[in-house]
Amino acid sequence: MMTSELDRPRDWTWWVVAYVIAAIVIKVQVFSGTGLLDTFAFLALLASLFLASSVAMAPWARAAIFVVLLMAVIPYIGLRNTFYLDVVTQVGIFAALALGLNIVVGFAGLLDLGFVAFFAVGAYTWAIFGSAQANQFLSIGATASFFPLPPDFFFVILMLTVIIAATAGVLLGLPVLRLRGDYLAIVTLGFGEVIRVLANNLDKPVNITNGPRGITGIGQPLSSVAKALGTSLIPPFKWQALIYYALVLAVIGLAIFFTRRLDNSKIGRAWVAIREDEVAAQAMGVPLVRTKLIAFATGASFAGVMGALFASKQTFISPESFDFNQSIGVLAMVVLGGLGSVRGAIVGAAIVTILNLQVLKALSTWLNGLRADGVEILGYSLANLPAQFEPSKYERLIFGLILIAMMLYRPQGLVPEKRRAHELARKAGEINISAGAKKL
Amino acid sequence: MNFSEGLQLLPITLTDGLVLGLLYAVIALGYTMVYGVLGLINFAHAEIFMVGGIVGIEVLTFGTAGTGMHPALQLLLAVTAAMLISGALAVVTERIAYRPLRLRNAPRLVPLITACGVSLFLQDFVRFIESLFGNFIRPFPDFEFFYRSVELSDSVIVPYKSIAIVLVGVAMLIGLTYLVNYTRLGRAVRAVAQDQKASALMGIDVNRMIALTFLVGGALGGVAGVLYGLQFGKLDPFSGFIPGIKAFTAAVLGGIGNIPGAMLGGIVLGVLEVLAGTYLPILTDNAVGTEYKDIFAFGILILILIFRPSGLLGRATVEKV
Numbered sequence: 001m002m003t004s005e006l007d008r009p010r011d012w013t014w015w016v017v018a019y020v021i022a023a024i025v026i027k028v029q030v031f032s033g034t035g036l037l038d039t040f041a042f043l044a045l046l047a048s049l050f051l052a053s054s055v056a057m058a059p060w061a062r063a064a065i066f067v068v069l070l071m072a073v074i075p076y077i078g079l080r081n082t083f084y085l086d087v088v089t090q091v092g093i094f095a096a097l098a099l100g101l102n103i104v105v106g107f108a109g110l111l112d113l114g115f116v117a118f119f120a121v122g123a124y125t126w127a128i129f130g131s132a133q134a135n136q137f138l139s140i141g142a143t144a145s146f147f148p149l150p151p152d153f154f155f156v157i158l159m160l161t162v163i164i165a166a167t168a169g170v171l172l173g174l175p176v177l178r179l180r181g182d183y184l185a186i187v188t189l190g191f192g193e194v195i196r197v198l199a200n201n202l203d204k205p206v207n208i209t210n211g212p213r214g215i216t217g218i219g220q221p222l223s224s225v226a227k228a229l230g231t232s233l234i235p236p237f238k239w240q241a242l243i244y245y246a247l248v249l250a251v252i253g254l255a256i257f258f259t260r261r262l263d264n265s266k267i268g269r270a271w272v273a274i275r276e277d278e279v280a281a282q283a284m285g286v287p288l289v290r291t292k293l294i295a296f297a298t299g300a301s302f303a304g305v306m307g308a309l310f311a312s313k314q315t316f317i318s319p320e321s322f323d324f325n326q327s328i329g330v331l332a333m334v335v336l337g338g339l340g341s342v343r344g345a346i347v348g349a350a351i352v353t354i355l356n357l358q359v360l361k362a363l364s365t366w367l368n369g370l371r372a373d374g375v376e377i378l379g380y381s382l383a384n385l386p387a388q389f390e391p392s393k394y395e396r397l398i399f400g401l402i403l404i405a406m407m408l409y410r411p412q413g414l415v416p417e418k419r420r421a422h423e424l425a426r427k428a429g430e431i432n433i434s435a436g437a438k439k440l
Numbered sequence: 441m442n443f444s445e446g447l448q449l450l451p452i453t454l455t456d457g458l459v460l461g462l463l464y465a466v467i468a469l470g471y472t473m474v475y476g477v478l479g480l481i482n483f484a485h486a487e488i489f490m491v492g493g494i495v496g497i498e499v500l501t502f503g504t505a506g507t508g509m510h511p512a513l514q515l516l517l518a519v520t521a522a523m524l525i526s527g528a529l530a531v532v533t534e535r536i537a538y539r540p541l542r543l544r545n546a547p548r549l550v551p552l553i554t555a556c557g558v559s560l561f562l563q564d565f566v567r568f569i570e571s572l573f574g575n576f577i578r579p580f581p582d583f584e585f586f587y588r589s590v591e592l593s594d595s596v597i598v599p600y601k602s603i604a605i606v607l608v609g610v611a612m613l614i615g616l617t618y619l620v621n622y623t624r625l626g627r628a629v630r631a632v633a634q635d636q637k638a639s640a641l642m643g644i645d646v647n648r649m650i651a652l653t654f655l656v657g658g659a660l661g662g663v664a665g666v667l668y669g670l671q672f673g674k675l676d677p678f679s680g681f682i683p684g685i686k687a688f689t690a691a692v693l694g695g696i697g698n699i700p701g702a703m704l705g706g707i708v709l710g711v712l713e714v715l716a717g718t719y720l721p722i723l724t725d726n727a728v729g730t731e732y733k734d735i736f737a738f739g740i741l742i743l744i745l746i747f748r749p750s751g752l753l754g755r756a757t758v759e760k761v
Contacts, residue, residue: 111552175746182481183692183745185552190685190738197735275549324681328560335553397564403557404537407550 013057020048020065024073032080039358042084045073050347054415070249075242079234085241087357089313092248093306095349098333099255099342100302105331106340106417107268108295109275110177111185114192115330118300120199120322121168122161122307124209127317129157130219136207151312154221158308165304166297173296177289192327199319214318218311221247244313251309252346255302259342262298271295325395329356332399335406338413347415352402356395364392446722451596453718454711459602459671461710462609466664467687468694468702469616470530470657476697477633477653478542483555484533485661486684487562492526492662493675494566500581511585515604515670522662530658531651533558539647559680567677577676580669605667612663613703616656620699629653633697682734686713689741695754704752713737 023045031041052065078085097119104112128134131148149157176187203211220226222243223236230236262268270291273281282288311317333352337344406413467489474482496518503521504514537554570576586601620626631639632649640646668683669675690709694701717733744751 105549109547109549111549111556113556175742179745179749181548182552183749185483185556186481186685186688187741187745190735190741193682193685194735194738197731201731328556331553331556339549394564394568396560397568400557400559400561400564404554404561407546407554407557408537408540411546411550 011057012055013061016048016052016055016057016065017061019051020069023048024069027077028073032077036362042077042087043354045069045077046088046350050343050350053343075245078242078245079238082238082241085238085245087354089241089245089248090357091350091353092245092252093310093313094330094333094353095346096248096252096255096306097303097330098337098345098349099252099259100299100306101330102334102337102340102342102345103259103262103271103302104295104299105334106338106345107263107271107275108292109271110181110292110295112188112296112299112327113185113331114188114190114195114324114327115299115303116322116324116326117188117192117195118165118168118303119307119310119326120195120319121165121300122304123311123317123321124199124215124307125161125164125304126154126157126308127215127218127311128208130154130312131215131217133207133210133215136210148217148219151219151221151223154219154308154312158305161304161308162301165307166301168304169297169300170293173293174289177292177296189324192322192324196319196322199322209319212319214316214320216316218315218317220312220315244309247309251305256342256346258298263342267291267294325399328399329395332402336402336414338416339411341413341415341417344413344415344417348413351414352399355398356392360392360394360398364390367391446719448595449718451593453714455596455598455602457711457714458707459605459710460714461690461707462606462613463664463668463671463706464683464687464690464710465703465706466609466612466660466667467683468691468706469613469699470661471688471691472694472696472699472702473629473653473657475691476699477629477650478538480538480551481555481688482530482533482654482657483552483684484537484558484562485530485657486680486687487559487566488526488530488533488658488680489661489665489668489683489687490675490677490680491529491562491566491665492522492658493665493669493679494570494578494677495525495662496522496666497578497580497669497675501578505581511583512604514583515608515666519608519663519666522666523659524662526662526665527655527659529562530654530661533658534651534654539650542650563677563680570677577674578669579674580672586670601670605671608663608667612660616660616699619656625649625652686737689737689744692741692749692751693744695751698751698753701751701753708752709737709740712740 023041027038027041027045031038049066049069052062074084074088078088097115100118101112101115104110104115129149130151130153134148172188172191173184176184199209200212202209203213209215220240223240226236226239226243229239270281270286273284273286274288274291278288310321314321329352330349333348334345335348336351337346337348467485470485470488471482474480474485499518499521500514504517507514509517537558538551541551541554567576570578586604587599589597589599590603591597618626620629628639628644628649629652631642631644632646632653636646639649664683665675665680668679686709687706690705691702692705693709694703694705696702713733713736716736720732720736
């Protein structure tokens with residue numbers, strides 16, 4: 001809302017409420033399936049959350065919209081069609097990752113290109129102890145089948161995951177964070193690769209990760225609850241999906257809470273200070289390495305927690321789930337939404353995830369249809385297209401274009417944070433005191 | 441595996457290491473030159489190298505195949521084409537993705553992110569083009585000629601392809617050294633690396649010199665791409681990634697921004713890597729297999745950054761305010 005200081009922003013409360021009610025009715029009554037139009041109706045419903053958070057409206061109405069949509073409408077739609085729950089949960093997982101990376105890149109200005117490594121650390125931690133895998137190298141006493149741990153131990157391991165992932169972040173950060181940011185980018189890039197290679201090859205001499213075959217049969221927390229709730233109408237697996245939705249929602253809520261608090265704390269101020277000008281920050285007594293390490297460890301622990309959740313939701317993980325594309329995808333989400341912007345990270349995650357899950361897949365299906373019919377474009381028959389040609393595999397192209405276009409034309413992102421937008425949207429030619437163009 | 445057999449492998453291992461090291465050295469020059477002039481790590485350099493390799497393979501597959509030309513001549517043609525295309529691509533990249541940001545004085549993080557974006561875009565773009573014509577994993581055409589070999593002794597048999605790589609690689613290193621140290625253009629580039637403002641005041645066209653740096657670095661990357669294809673027999677759009685990280689490690693090992701350093705670092709890293717790849721499985725009885733050789737370079741990178749961030753030949757820098 002670009003208004004000057006003097007006019008009061010217009011109150012949009014009733015418009016938004018009307019929009020939300022209309023969206024709910026359309027989604028529940030008219031487009032209740034899973035076709036293309038139904039998906040769009042669902043997206044319109046999700047968009048109302050963003051709308052409610054971005055326009056000026058009465059606080060009670062905003063809270064009511066969030067509670068009704070997240071606690072009632074989406075679960076209701078989701079129980080009818082778990083496909084929607086999966087989409088929202090997927091978006092949620094990536095939104096939490098994006099929030100974590102946003103702390104590292106957006107607040108502290110440290111480019112981490114191997115963020116998925118911490119995600120993998122968390123995922124493997126629960127996968128190894130939450131399945132029979134740990135028996136391969138840990139046999140306690142005479143009982144060789146001490147593992148899997150009971151599924152509800154998940155929450156204990158989750159606490160452990162935070163510590164493990166944060167430690168990994170500190171260990172990686174220690175050698176590099178003393179140096180310039182560019183080194184960090186390439187070292188994290190390498191680290192992502194290292195974690196993948198380790199996951200792929202630690203099946204000999206001692207089988208820890210089960211190598212490229214991956215780990216199956218990972219325990220799902222609260223599965224007893226899902227069983228108890230199961231009826232003939234709504235089978236347990238739907239309840240399980242709902243439980244994951246609730247868990248992811250809880251983690252996102254916590255992540256937003258922590259991020260906001262950190263941003264406005266002494267640590268958050270220190271992050272912004274080193275992002276803007278390291279030398280000046282150091283001169284003002286900000287401990288550089290420690291501040292950077294805290295940012296790194298915080299981001300890593302977000303990713304670790306989400307990794308554990310991801311592993312249990314999938315019940316199967318293999319090294320392929322953690323390739324470079326994922327790291328870049330999360331970076332694209334943060335850059336698209338706006339560096340340093342909490343809402344931006346969530347919006348970016350939603351856009352990129354839905355683009356990948358829905359739009360590209362739909363495009364692939366459509367193209368395959370055209371190929372089967374032998375449609376011609378400019379005299380070139382599509383039937384001649386090699387079978388390898390699949391739009392859904394061109395994630396990197398999309399991510400690359402997002403990164404380049406955003407940085408060149410809208411560096412502050414789609415949903416910018418106020419201060420950052422001001423700083424990045426300076427017109428060319430204006431004096432920029434903090435330009436880091438110092439030659440060494 | 442006993443001691444004497446291990447010793448027998450040594451000469452051939454060292455030869456392979458030298459060849460690989462030269463490749464890394466030629467790629468590392470591209471990183472180091474751009475870094476020396478702009479203070480920017482050009483992430484897209486790995487893809488420029490890959491594009492050069494693919495161009496070389498296509499020239500050999502569709503251009504010169506069956507013309508009955510001498511294989512060495514065909515290789516030279518492929519290398520020339522790769523130089524031109526890769527150099528041009530590097531210049532275009534700089535024009536589109538880096539120059540606007542430089543003129544705008546963007547924060548340091550911004551060009552890093554665009555560089556990363558360019559790298560991803562190029563990978564999939566090449567894949568897209570190759571997919572239109574079939575398989576995107578491109579085999580290097582088989583030349584019986586390059587597999588002939590010279591027997592120096594019983595245990596040292598050097599194939600022609602290694603000789604070709606060493607010859608072309610060394611020619612590149614000598615050419616670059618001459619260009620940078622003994623020509624007017626080279627002097628201008630060095631001046632820009634030292635102080636952009638002062639160079640501009642002395643009448644040097646700074647933008648042109650930066651473009652030239654990208655052109656030369658990109659051309660070298662392209663040459664390395666063709667040679668890499670010759671050595672390892674195939675390339676795909678994602679082949680740039682690992683050699684890219686390793687060449688960067690080589691540049692850091694020698695001291696980033698330092699041209700002789702990049703050459704030295706490349707050769708040291710190549711030899712170390714081949715030694716590790718050959719002897720680690722032997723020493724650890726296959727517990728640590730060859731699949732770990734890719735992260736071996738990464739370990740070296742971490743060690744350098746801890747103990748000597750300025751590299752072997754670099755000097756420690758102090759940031760002035």
